Amino acid sequence: MDLRRLLELLAAGKLSVGEAESRLSLTGIDALEDFARLDTGRHARKGVPEVVYAPGKTAEQLVKICAAMVRATGSAIASGLEEGQWQALEKEFPDRITTADPRARIMVIRAPGQERSSDAGTIGIISAGTADIPVAEQAAIMAGEMGCTVLRAYDVGVAGVHRLADPLKQMLSSDTRALVVVAGMEGALPSVVSGLVPVPVIGLPTSTGYGLGGEGITALLAMLQSCSPGLSVVNIDNGIGAGATAALIAKAAGR
Structure with a gap:
């Protein structure tokens, strides 16, 4: 079911807010050229954000994937980063990197004004x-x-x-x-x-x-x-x- 039809059913009272939310969480897939299908609805669906696993990806692919994740969800987490990939992300997102740990080979990129929650215990x-x-x-x-x-x-x-x-x-x-x-x-x-x-x-x-x-x-x-x-x-x-x-x-x- 596409987004427009879902909204029409919600407006007509044929779907509850909870049902609409559930269906939306299952439709969060963002196809990126011919090399990635991003699960942008994962966090809404199960409470765990998608993590971009860097090994095996070119620096260009990684930058495009992270940019798409930031646009769709407000943030991107990249793990297993190699030196060239790390440098490419730093160059592309100089003001948006909120966490960068070379030891752990992990980086978090966040859209301006996007705050992470802090209520999980x-x-x-x-x-x-x-x-x-x-x-x-x-x-x-x-x-x-x-x-x-x-x-x-x-x-x-x-x-x-x-x-x-x-x-x-x-x-x-x-x-x-x-x-x-x-x-x-x-x-x-x-x-x-x-x-x-x-x-x-x-x-x-x-x-x-x-x-x-x-x-x-x-x-x-x-x-x-x-x-x-x-x-x-x-x-x-x-x-x-x-x-x-x-x-x-x-x-x-x-x-």
Whole structure:
């Protein structure tokens, strides 16, 4: 059903506002030349904005996709950026970049006057080591773009687990609704945290370490084998997915 027909039915009283909103959220597809079909209705449909995955795209394609997303939704999130792509976005949107983290290889571009929401509740991001911070920041930025307040505690892994106590107390006293726990190497920290807290924990394995640990396989398998209930796990280095899941949990908990 096209937009005009939808509006005619709404005006005639044959559709309720809720029904019209639901149908509109399913029609948000923006075809861009012959290389992209943008899901511009994703945020309205499920509360998670589309993220533009940069690897495999030319700088020109990436710029066009981000520009189209900004026009349609007010913002664009680009992840996995390489140096040439980063420079192309900086050149195209010099005054519209609101978040840019080279470590996390992620950038947020926003239309003038477009504000992100900040009413989704609080989540926490915990990393085992400093080397895990780039992936942890992907999760933090994604959750922030979905309206969460994000508390961070980095380099508190099991080699010195006493470092975890104070930041964990602070997070729990701040009505934190979900935790993302990021770890490479042996991947033990998410199980430890999950055994201590009354909120959902999302384990985020990273490709930090050496040998099998360097590919993240050991961390992933360790988290999947956890005996601590309440721990869910995303794929290796999937900070975007972990942040989105934590934000959805926080939103649902606040309803």
